[in-house]
Amino acid sequence: MANCHEMKPGDIYYCEKCGLELKVEKSCSCSPGGGDSCTVPLSCCGQEMTKK
Structure with missing residues (x-):
């Protein structure tokens, strides 16, 4: 699973x-499980x- x-x-x-x-050129600054975290794994073509 590709999580940011x-x-x-x-x-x-x-x-x-x-x-x-x-x-990837720059790392994501969100914290896993935090209120500002990304919510979906990286996906393409479903x-x-x-x-x-």
Whole structure:
């Protein structure tokens, strides 16, 4: 599962269905479980993206 608080600069995530790739340039500053945390895993084409 690709959650933003686990992503580090340089990580690459891709979609196994369409081939889209995203490279992390800056880490997310939210805290997991906090009121300001992101609520959904990174997804594309209706499925979660995978770390390369």
